[in-house]
Amino acid sequence: MPELPEVETTRRGLALHLPGRRITGTRVHNAALRRPVAGNLAERVDGWRIEDIERRGKYLSLELRQESGDEPSRYLLIHLGMTGSLRIDDHDRALKKHDHIVILLDQDLKLVFNDPRRFGLFVVTDLEPRRHPLLSRLGPEPWDRSFNGAYLYRVARQRKVAVKPFVMDARVVVGVGNIYASEALFRCGIHPARIAARIAEARYELLVETVREVLSEAIEAGGTTLRDFRNAENQPGYFQQQLAVYGRTGSPCRRCGEVLRSRIIAQRNSFFCAGCQR
C-alpha cells in the first residue's frame, strides 16, 4: 500500500488530532508483525503525551513526552508495510478485522493500527529515530539538497542493478516504491531496466526532478488508492487517476500512443513505454 505519499498523507491527517493527546492505555490484539510488538508496550507508553508526529522515508515517528517534562522523549516508530494503515476513531467505535494495535487516548479517541498482511512495524524506543538501526542507514529524503543528479551519478558508479531497483533502494533515496519508480522513470524517459551505472549525470538530474514532481503531485492528490489505501480520515487518495504507466499494461501510452508494456525487474513488476523510454 504505502509509498512516501501515502505515509505523508497519513501523517498530515494524524497531525490534526494527535499532538497534545495523552495515552491512557494500549491493546495489542496481534503482536505478530514483521517483528513482534514489545510485550511491555503498555507500561512504556501509558500516561505519556504525544508531542509530535514526523515522517522519515516510509516511517512515521510519534514523539512521546512525560507530563513532567524533563525526561527525554520516547518514540513510537511505525511502518505500514504493504497493507498497513492508521486511523483515529472514537473510543467506543467497533474494531475491524486486522486491527492489531489500539492506542487509547484522552478525549475519548483511539489510534488504531490495521494491517492485513502484517508486514508493518510498531516499535517503541528511547533512541532518537535517526539513530535507530531501522532508520540510521536511510538515504536522503527526495527533497533534500543532497539528493541531486551528481549524487545519484556518483552512487551509481559501482552499481550493476537496473535503475528502477536502484532508485527504490532506501539507502539511495527514501520513499520511492514500485508505483512511483515506474511513474518517475516514464516521465523522464529512462527505461527501467537500464543499468544504473550506464546513465549520464544530466539524465539523473532529470530523474531527481521527476521523482520530486511525481511524489509532490501524489501527496497533493492524497496518495494512490489501488485497493485499500485510506488516510487517517478514511478517505481514499486520487492519484491513481494520474498514473501514466503503473497497472496500464496493454493500454496506449498517453504521450506516443504505443502499447504500454510490463516486465519483472528485480522481482517487481515494472511498467513502461518502450517508445518513450530509453
Next chain:
DNA sequence: AACTGGACCTGCCGGC
C-alpha cells in the same frame, strides 16, 4: 561490497 532469491502474511481475482 553488491547482488539474488526467498521469507514474511492475507486477500482477491481469474481460470477451470
Next chain:
DNA sequence: TGCCGGCAGGTCCAGT
C-alpha cells in the same frame, strides 16, 4: 459454486 495459482503498494536476511 469452489478450489487453486498467481499476484499485490515493502523490507530484511542468508548465501554467493
